[in-house]
Amino acid sequence: MMNEPRKRYxxxxxxxTPDEQALSHKGEAIHLPKKPFQVLTYLVEHRDRFVSRAELLDQFWDGKDVYDDTLRKCVGAIRKALDDQSEQLSFIETRWGVGYRYIGPVTEQIVREETSITEIKKTRGVKIIVEEEEIHDDPALDKLPAPSLAPSPTLRLRAILKRHSTVAVLALLFLAGSIGAAVIITSRQRRFPVETHPAQIRSVAVLPLKNLSNDPESEYFSDGLTENLINTLSRIEGLKVISHGSAFAFKGKEIDPRExxxxxxxxxxxxxxxxxxGDRVRVNVRLVDAENGRVLWASNTYDRPVGDIFTIxxxxxxxxxxxxxxxxxxxDQKRLAKRYTDNIEAYDELLRGWYFWSQRTPSGLKKAIESYRRAGEIDARCALAYAGLAGSYAMGIWYIPLEPREAMSNARAAAIKAVEIDPNLPEAHLAMAAVLFYDWDWPGAQREM
Known part of the structure; x- marks a missing residue:
């Protein structure tokens, strides 16, 4: 009996093996999460061309602009699984502004599997034994010709039972008790159905938190807190978090969750x-089901000193x-607990830096550079401060404009420091990629992405 053929690369x-979502190396299974596995399969199946970022988002993220670092992490997971992290990339090529392409060797196989004949024979053997045990008391049995082989297990069992009647009675009582217990357990299981749990929700949008103060200067705090929540939730594996660019399109609007x-x-x-x-902050948030508007969770009002913002x-x-x-x-717990800094003053400067950087204006970028610089001075181990500083210098070349050589020298120093402090910080590697692109070091920039 033949099963459906499967394709293997x-x-x-x-x-x-796409149908089984299985990746192995020399027979040893390699864990690759669902989304990176799908992207890898897609790149292999379309290896004759570059696949754009937009096409991948359309295929696997429903065309939505997900958190900016999501696709980079996805490709990074693929490269790690394929041990493709050396200077000379062997499997996945990245071309800035174009997309990704599979460049490694490929051999297609069609795999057909047959149902095991051994299993069928075993099943039939069990059936024959049962039939023998069911008919062993038939009077016609004595009239059958004697088998030429050794006595069957059933006939031997009958002889044992005749010689040891007490053992037989006890065995039968035990068997009857076991069957009765099984019946009782089965009936109880049928009487009480298994409890079902609501399905997980695997995607969320963090909408811009409203600034309730009358002071426009406080806008940086509400926007920065929103961005921080986006970044924090995006660390949960398998959770799709909508990017800042898409989420902030709803800023200042009254919206219906279904919209x-x-x-x-x-x-x-x-x-x-x-x-x-002043030195106090009040925060109210709630989590809403986007399908029906039902509130899934609502916080009590957080009314605390600003220094408690980390706990909040x-x-x-x-x-x-x-x-x-x-x-x-x-x-996941470790990633959620990670903080950019434990210093409230440095954190405040980080929020200001991000707020001004996102304006992408000459004055905004100048303020961003100053805020990120102050954050690094307050907390010298804050990698995000140096990553933000590097990104602001790089962008400042085009928006302010800054003198390119001096700006990129400052950006390079800040990016190197960010990576040294926290090698696992995505923003640090993106800042380094920007520096390497400016230096025309394409392979180096690809590795950072």
Missing amino acids: LLDSYAL VREKMGVGALLEGSVLKT QDEIAHNTAAGLRLQLNGE
Whole structure:
């Protein structure tokens, strides 16, 4: 009996089986999450050309502009699984502004598997034994010719039972009790159906938190807090978090959750407000089901000193994950707990830096450079401060404009420091990629992306 044929790709010493979502290296299974596996398969199947970022987003993220670092992490996971992280890339090529292409060796195989004959024979053997045991008391049995082989297990069992009647009675009582217990357990299981749990929600949009103060100067705090929540939630593996660019398109608008679901393809929204007055901050947030508007979780009003903002953010992130019914593993917990800095003054400068950088104006970028520089001076171990400083210098060449050589020298120094402090910070590697692109070091920039 034949099963449906399956396609398998041999990628040098790796085997990729799309129908089973299986990747192995010399027979040893390699774990690759669902989304990177899908992207790898797509690149292999379209290896004759570059596949653009927009095409991948359209195929696997419903055409939505997901968090900016999501696709880079996805390709990075593929390269790690294929051990494709040397200077000379062997499997995935990145071309700036064009897209990605699979460049490694490929051999296609069609795999057909047959149902095991051994299993069929075993099944039939069991059936024959049962039939023998069912008919062993038939009077006609004595009239059958004696078999030429050794006595069957059933006949031997009958002889044993005749010689040891007490053992037989006890065995039968035990068997009857076991069957009775099984019947009782089965009936109880049927009487009480298995409890079902609501499905997880695997996508969320963090909408811009409303600034309730009358001071426009406080806008940086509400916008920065929103961006920080986007970054924090995006660390949860398997959770799609809509990027800042898409989420902030709804800033200042009264919206229906179903409208956001329609436009962005998400299952839930996180929305709320911030009021910062002096050294105190008040935060209200709630998590809403985008399909029906039902509130999945609503916070109590956080009315605390500004210094408690780190604790507030941690509580919001964990409660959001719980409201989405996500099961966080140990690595997810570690990533959620990660902070850019523990210094509230440095954190305030980070929020200002991001707010001014996102304006992409000459005056905004000048302020961003100053804010990121102050954040680094306050907390010399804050990698994000140096990554932001590097990005602001690089962008300042085009927007301010800054003198290119001096600006890129400053950007390079800041990017190197960011990577040294935190080699796992995506923003640090993106800043380094910008520097390497400016130096025309394409392979180096690709590795950073």
